[in-house]
Amino acid sequence: MNSLEAEATAQEPQTPDVTELILQDILAGRLPPGTWLKQIDLERRYNCTRPEVRRALDRLVQKRLVEHIPNRGYHVHEQDGRRAQEVSDIRVILEVAVSDRIIANASTADIAKLRTLALRFDDLVLNGTMLELYEANLAFHRHLLALAGNQELVELITEIRQRTSSAPVSQWRTRARIEQSGREHQQMVDAIERRDVSHLMELTRKHILQA
Amino acid sequence: MNSLEAEATAQEPQTPDVTELILQDILAGRLPPGTWLKQIDLERRYNCTRPEVRRALDRLVQKRLVEHIPNRGYHVHEQDGRRAQEVSDIRVILEVAVSDRIIANASTADIAKLRTLALRFDDLVLNGTMLELYEANLAFHRHLLALAGNQELVELITEIRQRTSSAPVSQWRTRARIEQSGREHQQMVDAIERRDVSHLMELTRKHILQA
C-alpha cells in the first residue's frame, strides 16, 4: 500500500512497527537466508527495545519467514526450492481459476488503473531499488486479484507470496527476466480489455511459473 | 494431529502452549465470538504468566481469530458471513482443482486410511464432543489433501479453515447435517476408489459449500 517511508534506517525516534522493518530488510535481501538474528543486534539496528524485537521475531516465525531454535536463536529461513514450487502451484490454481471473474468485473476505470500500475513497474525497472520493484509488482497483482471480488483471496496470496520468496533478488535473476515480466503485465491487461478469458488464463499461468 | 490431551482445564504445572489452549476453547465454542479476552482472566484460566498470555493473544491476532483494539483489549473475532463465504470459495477452487492429483496418487493403503478416518468421524457423531468431531473432520480432510502431493496446500487450507470457522458449532447446525457430512466422506472415498475424477470434484464442491 504505502511505499517505503522508512528509507532512513533508524533515524526517527517514532516506532513504525519493527516487524515491518525487519520484513522489508529480509525481502530486500539485506538480511540473506541463514542470517542469525541476534536480539541485541536488532535492538540497536532498529533502535527499539528488547520486547519489541521479540514480538517481531515471533510474528516472523508465524509467517514462516524466520526459524526459531529454542535456546539457540532465530535465523532467516533458508530458501526451500520445493516449497517455492508448491506455492507457485497454488498461485497458478487460484489465479487462473478466477480469471473469468476478473474479466467479468473489470471496468474501464479498473483497466486504466492496472495500466498505471504496470507502467510504474516498467519505470522502476530502470531507476528503482529491488524493494520498490517488488512492491510495485505486488501492487499490480493485488489490484488485479481484487477484481475477482474476493478480499480474502487477495490477502491470502499476498501472505503466501511473502512466505517463500525470502529475497526478491532470487526471484528475478536477470534484468531481461524483469523486463519480460513487465511485458507480461501489459499483455495481461490487454487480454482483460479484449475480454479474452482463455488468453488471460494462459498468460497468468506462464507469468507465475517462470517468475 | 494429537487429539486433546489437555482435557483437564488447568491442572498440570507444565506449559503446553497457551496459544493452542485458547485456540481450542475458541474452536469449541467455549469462548464465543465477541468475548473480551481480559489478560488477568486468561492468566488465571490457563494458569500461566502475563507475557505468555500476551504472546498467545498476539499470535491469535496474526491468525485473524481475535481482534485487537489498542488500549481497549482483545476480543474473539465476530463471525463474518462474507469472509466465511469467501474462504469457502477459495477452498472449492483449490480442492476441486487437485481432485485429479488426489486420484492419481491414491494407493490402496491411502484409501484404507481414509476409510478409517471417515469411520472415526461417523463414530464420533454419536459419542464425542464437538471439538473431537471437528478434529476428526480436519484429520480426514488433511489426509485427503495430502494425497495431492503439495504439503503447503495442506497447511494453507488448515490455516484458512481456522481463520473463519470460529465456532465449529456454527458450521454444522443440525445433527442431520453432520450425518450427511459423514456420508459425503464415504462417497468421496468411493469416488477415489473408482477413480472417478469428475464425481469427486462435484462431491467436493457440494461438501464444502454446504458445510
Added chain:
DNA sequence: GGATCATAAATTGGCGCCAATTTGATTACC
C-alpha cells in the same frame, strides 16, 4: 601436538513492576 574438560563470556528467555489510558461511578450542576 591434539583432544578433552573446565571455565568465562554471551545470548536467550522468563518474569514482575510501574506508567498511561480507559471505564465506570459518584457528585455537582443545570
Added chain:
DNA sequence: GGTAATCAAATTGGCGCCAATTTATGATCC
C-alpha cells in the same frame, strides 16, 4: 430529574532485570 464533569478502579502495555542455557576460549592431560 437528567446531564456533564471529576475522580477512582481496573486494565492494558512498555520496559528492564536476572536466571538458564549455550558457545567460545584457554588450560590441562594424554
